[in-house]
Amino acid sequence: AQSVTQPDIHITVSEGASLELRCNYSYGATPYLFWYVQSPGQGLQLLLKYFSGDTLVQGIKGFEAEFKRSQSSFNLRKPSVHWSDAAEYFCAVPPGAGSYQLTFGKGTKLSVIP
Amino acid sequence: KAGVTQTPRYLIKTRGQQVTLSCSPISGHRSVSWYQQTPGQGLQFLFEYFSETQRNKGNFPGRFSGRQFSNSRSEMNVSTLELGDSALYLCASSHDNSGNSYNEQFFGPGTRLTVL
Numbered sequence: 001a002q003s004v005t006q007p008d009i010h011i012t013v014s015e016g017a018s019l020e021l022r023c024n025y026s027y028g029a030t031p032y033l034f035w036y037v038q039s040p041g042q043g044l045q046l047l048l049k050y051f052s053g054d055t056l057v058q059g060i061k062g063f064e065a066e067f068k069r070s071q072s073s074f075n076l077r078k079p080s081v082h083w084s085d086a087a088e089y090f091c092a093v094p095p096g097a098g099s100y101q102l103t104f105g106k107g108t109k110l111s112v113i114p
Numbered sequence: 115k116a117g118v119t120q121t122p123r124y125l126i127k128t129r130g131q132q133v134t135l136s137c138s139p140i141s142g143h144r145s146v147s148w149y150q151q152t153p154g155q156g157l158q159f160l161f162e163y164f165s166e167t168q169r170n171k172g173n174f175p176g177r178f179s180g181r182q183f184s185n186s187r188s189e190m191n192v193s194t195l196e197l198g199d200s201a202l203y204l205c206a207s208s209h210d211n212s213g214n215s216y217n218e219q220f221f222g223p224g225t226r227l228t229v230l
């Protein structure tokens with residue numbers, strides 16, 4: 001079965017600093033991969049997705065992620081963090097095409113120091 | 115286009131009671147999934163409905179059930195509530211075309227259930 005690991009439970013960065021959130025997956029074939037963001041008291045918003053093709057994926061709010069098959073990773077990056085980026089970030093993978101049963105990582109909570 | 119709506123947003127129940135949560139998907143979306151989010155277990159898949167049929171089910175006891183109506187609206191029910199059922203319940207919808215590809219899921223704001 002597929003699995004997703006987010007090694008960092010909590011990360012604190014200063015506003016304007018760069019950010020990288022780690023995600024490692026376990027999956028037999030080339031996976032679909034997602035990053036979602038959840039602000040306090042809110043549902044999940046899709047930041048970006050990887051289905052196939054270009055391994056560098058651009059998302060909303062200035063985020064990008066790079067799929068690295070050799071490292072089984074899909075790390076989320078942002079060059080300059082804004083205070084409004086403080087939230088919890090989840091990496092997720094479905095079992096395959098046609099299934100909406102997402103498996104989520106445990107999440108990384110991002111705090112931003114003004 | 116309106117997003118996924120969930121009602122109620124907050125709910126307080128006592129142990130042993132039952133509860134019904136409602137989800138209205140984005141117009142045109144036929145797939146509806148439910149997830150439970152708790153601090154300890156994180157986000158866990160409950161079940162997915164498509165065209166009024168349960169297509170996938172997660173590893174939850176039979177106290178958790180759901181259904182989908184012909185207009186794609188969905189409800190989930192939890193019977194004999196336990197303290198551990200306190201959670202944020204999220205609904206997500208997707209525009210499923212053929213079942214052979216993946217379409218992104220759009221999440222609602224969730225229903226916060228507290229069991230006392």
